[in-house]
Amino acid sequence: xxxxxxxxxxxxxxxxxxxxxxxxxxxxxxxxxxxxxxxxxxxxxxxxxxxxxxxxxxxxxxxxxxxxxxxxxxxxxxxxxxxxxxxxxxxxxxxxxxxxxxxxxxxxxxxxxxxxxxxxxxxxxxxxxxxxxxxxxxxxxxxxxxxxxxxxxxxxxxxxxxxxxxxxxxxxxxxxxxxxxxxxxxxxxxxxxxxxxxxxxxxxxxxxxxxxxxxxxxxxxxxxxxxxxxxxxxxxxxxxxxxxxxxxxxxxxxxxxxxxxxxxxxxxxxxxxxxxxxxxxxxxxxxxxxxxxxxxxxxxxxxxxxxxxxxxxxxxxxxxxxxxxxxxxxxxxxxxxxxxxxxxxxxxxxxxxxxxxxxxxxxxxxxxxxxxxxxxxxxxxxxxxxxxxxxxxxxxxxxxxxxxxxxxxxxxxxxxxxxxxxxxxxxxxxxxxxxxxxxxxxxxxxxxxxxxxxxxxxxxxxxxxxxxxxxxxxxxxxxxxxxxxxxxxxxxxxxxxxxxxxxxxxxxxxxxxxxxxxxxxxxxxxxxxxxxxxxxxxxxxxxxxxxxxxxxxxxxxxxxxxxxxxxxxxxxxxxxxxxxxxxxxxxxxxxxxxxxxxxxxxxxxxxxxxxxxxxxxxxxxxxxxxxxxxxxxxxxxxxxxxxxxxxxxxxxxxxxxxxxxxxxxxxxxxxxxxxxxxxxxxxxxxxxxxxxxxxxxxxxxxxxxxxxxxxxxxxxxxxxxxxxxxxxxxxxxxxxxxxxxxxxxxxxxxxxxxxxxxx
Numbered sequence: 001x002x003x004x005x006x007x008x009x010x011x012x013x014x015x016x017x018x019x020x021x022x023x024x025x026x027x028x029x030x031x032x033x034x035x036x037x038x039x040x041x042x043x044x045x046x047x048x049x050x051x052x053x054x055x056x057x058x059x060x061x062x063x064x065x066x067x068x069x070x071x072x073x074x075x076x077x078x079x080x081x082x083x084x085x086x087x088x089x090x091x092x093x094x095x096x097x098x099x100x101x102x103x104x105x106x107x108x109x110x111x112x113x114x115x116x117x118x119x120x121x122x123x124x125x126x127x128x129x130x131x132x133x134x135x136x137x138x139x140x141x142x143x144x145x146x147x148x149x150x151x152x153x154x155x156x157x158x159x160x161x162x163x164x165x166x167x168x169x170x171x172x173x174x175x176x177x178x179x180x181x182x183x184x185x186x187x188x189x190x191x192x193x194x195x196x197x198x199x200x201x202x203x204x205x206x207x208x209x210x211x212x213x214x215x216x217x218x219x220x221x222x223x224x225x226x227x228x229x230x231x232x233x234x235x236x237x238x239x240x241x242x243x244x245x246x247x248x249x250x251x252x253x254x255x256x257x258x259x260x261x262x263x264x265x266x267x268x269x270x271x272x273x274x275x276x277x278x279x280x281x282x283x284x285x286x287x288x289x290x291x292x293x294x295x296x297x298x299x300x301x302x303x304x305x306x307x308x309x310x311x312x313x314x315x316x317x318x319x320x321x322x323x324x325x326x327x328x329x330x331x332x333x334x335x336x337x338x339x340x341x342x343x344x345x346x347x348x349x350x351x352x353x354x355x356x357x358x359x360x361x362x363x364x365x366x367x368x369x370x371x372x373x374x375x376x377x378x379x380x381x382x383x384x385x386x387x388x389x390x391x392x393x394x395x396x397x398x399x400x401x402x403x404x405x406x407x408x409x410x411x412x413x414x415x416x417x418x419x420x421x422x423x424x425x426x427x428x429x430x431x432x433x434x435x436x437x438x439x440x441x442x443x444x445x446x447x448x449x450x451x452x453x454x455x456x457x458x459x460x461x462x463x464x465x466x467x468x469x470x471x472x473x474x475x476x477x478x479x480x481x482x483x484x485x486x487x488x489x490x491x492x493x494x495x496x497x498x499x500x501x502x503x504x505x506x507x508x509x510x511x512x513x514x515x516x517x518x519x520x521x522x523x524x525x526x527x528x529x530x531x532x533x534x535x536x537x538x539x540x541x542x543x544x545x546x547x548x549x550x551x552x553x554x555x556x557x558x559x560x561x562x563x564x565x566x567x568x569x570x571x572x573x574x575x576x577x578x579x580x581x582x583x584x585x586x587x588x589x590x591x592x593x594x595x596x597x598x599x600x601x602x603x604x605x606x607x608x609x610x611x612x613x614x615x616x617x618x619x620x621x622x623x624x625x626x627x628x629x630x631x632x633x634x635x636x637x638x639x640x641x642x643x644x645x646x647x648x649x650x651x652x653x654x655x656x657x658x659x660x661x662x663x664x665x666x667x668x669x670x671x672x673x674x675x676x677x678x679x680x681x682x683x684x685x686x687x688x689x690x691x692x693x694x695x696x697x698x699x700x701x702x703x704x705x706x707x708x709x710x711x712x713x714x715x716x717x718x719x720x721x722x723x724x725x726x727x728x729x730x731x732x733x734x735x736x737x738x739x740x741x742x743x744x745x746x747x748x749x750x751x752x753x754x755x756x757x758x759x
Contacts, residue, residue, distance in 0.1 A: 040059045059736075064169055066169060098113070109397070138154060159217070180196065193388055220539060228427075304371030320377060323465050326343050351388040377398065413427075417429075419596070432463070436470075437466020447561065477577070486518070486572060513617055524629075546559065602713075644707065650713070651714075652680070654681045663699055664705075677692040689756075703749060711742070712738070721756070
């Protein structure tokens with residue numbers, strides 16, 4: 001950005017009160033830094049302090065794999081030295097350090113370093129090495145071979161009932177790797193890996209947020225980067241199965257899906273798209289391949305073009321581990337670029353920048369050029385890079401593939417991959433791997449998905465239906481898994497390559513129920529996308545645990561199978577069998593307030609644990625009191641934007657929604673987007689619903705829109721409905737559904753629309 005452009009932004013900000021957003025900068029403001037001998041402390045937030053120790057006094061100002069921005073407004077703090085101790089005090093924390101000592105000692109009663117904070121009016125003291133039994137956990141690399149509850153696999157998260165958490169940049173990850181540094185590369189290139197200047201240093205971030213979990217996660221994204229917004233189509237239905245499909249098989253599946261009125265946006269092409277690796281060279285080489293198997297896919301370019309004509313996006317599965325073999329397409333060009341003797345296998349070496357550039361140019365770019373929309377990075381046989389100490393292959397692959405896509409500027413960057421450790425929230429989205437198809441495995445996934453928000457990882461995609469399966473297909477299990485998938489970040493059916501496993505929903509006797517669930521997903525897309533933007537802005541995942549909103553209520557921690565889905569929907573999916581009765585009880589904790597049970601139309605009082613009964617047609621989910629839920633009318637894909645928006649108004653004295661829109665697959669969403677504020681207020685017997693003028697802009701935004709307002713849980717017809725501001729419309733009260741429906745024809749998106757309902 002040119003200097004005069006920056007000055008103009010600062011001037012406009014001072015006039016209109018607009019925020020100034022700085023680029024990520026790992027160099028902290030010098031005013032935030034306190035140095036004492038071999039220790040350096042950086043006060044980043046009132047609740048967040050960086051703590052470094054280096055015997056060589058070589059402190060790191062480069063970005064790390066986790067923290068990429070330390071240039072923040074300096075919070076108010078004081079420092080003083082007294083009786084041989086250094087004290088740093090913020091509004092929330094008091095740090096005490098014994099001057100000249102190593103920060104870690106073995107006396108918890110008199111530690112060399114400690115930080116005190118208040119948690120619910122009780123003083124809590126942290127010191128290095130203190131154990132935390134109340135950490136609320138984060139996530140793990142994969143659910144491969146998981147069956148049932150495997151929470152013991154989860155890494156620690158960034159929030160804890162203890163009120164504090166630690167980011168230890170030097171603690172080995174589960175794959176044995178470390179959080180390394182970036183080399184500071186700028187411009188049109190990817191920041192590359194670098195080792196720490198002092199390999200024996202300590203580098204901690206102390207988070208002392210008490211039970212303000214949302215602020216902890218929001219502040220984490222201020223130092224570790226935002227959670228990017230995936231393309232709109234990601235939130236539609238994905239069909240996937242590991243099976244030796246031919247091109248014609250996949251055309252048939254697409255046609256079956258579309259002719260059976262199943263909405264769909266992504267077709268996944270699993271690993272059999274490519275030829276096998278060189279037989280007998282090294283273990284697992286059959287998994288790694290880069291060239292189309294022309295026996296199965298005789299015309300790859302034509303096939304991908306056909307998929308796009310069907311309004312579908314697609315991905316190819318990769319197992320990047322074993323290099324490039326001589327029989328691969330473009331092998332000769334790659335070998336020449338890298339100076340490899342022709343006929344030798346080119347080893348996998350993604351940690352080498354020359355290899356990355358040549359490999360992407362010669363091997364991957366030709367596939368992208370004919371229509372591959374994104375890459376699925378599957379299992380990597382080598383957990384640690386072979387040519388760079390302490391570098392985890394999973395993290396590094398995610399970093400390189402995501403940023404390569406970003407540099408191409410051919411759409412919104414997005415990859416499909418496994419979790420590579422803290423900092424991976426910057427590279428959405430993840431797939432959780434090969435869990436077993438059982439009810440206990442399904443029951444674990446709501447907890448697993450919402451808990452991942454505790455490390456900012458808001459976009460898990462599960463194998464809906466389960467991956468590994470013993471025995472026959474269970475229609476009830478598959479249905480309940482799909483219904484859970486409706487209220488999860490990504491809806492992708494999948495399974496392993498076993499002929500007895502069926503993932504085509506039209507092959508099941510309860511097909512209509514499965515299709516209804518997928519159609520419900522598509523109706524919810526405006527709500528889901530709005531809160532995906534909210535995740536980008538706040539660091540709060542779409543699926544988040546109940547304790548974010550209710551941190552002092554014990555039920556928020558014990559009812560782990562339910563979660564908030566965005567700000568206004570409580571989801572409590574059924575994850576157990578009804579044993580053939582076609583209905584089952586579900587125990588739900590409803591927090592304070594009133595909650596609208598969507599499947600029954602009943603309004604329930606909160607602050608209670610209730611047992612409700614649901615048929616297989618029904619999904620337990622609830623609208624918060626006063627919520628405004630935006631929905632789409634029936635659609636078949638997300639490539640086009642409907643010209644009508646359905647707005648459901650839940651009973652309540654007041655409520656508000658900032659409805660979000662953008663182009664759908666452009667990186668411009670950071671600055672080019674719109675919000676439409678929608679509100680409802682009830683005073684006495686008058687309810688006023690207002691659609692406010694749209695703010696912002698993006699290319700191709702609609703100029704006008706029709707609306708269908710649905711006022712829910714209305715016990716009787718209104719006395720009158722008044723349209724103001726020159727708006728006219730019609731309404732109908734549906735007594736059987738206790739619903740008032742108001743239809744507004746096409747309206748300017750820049751006008752104020754007000755409807756007054758007298759009860």
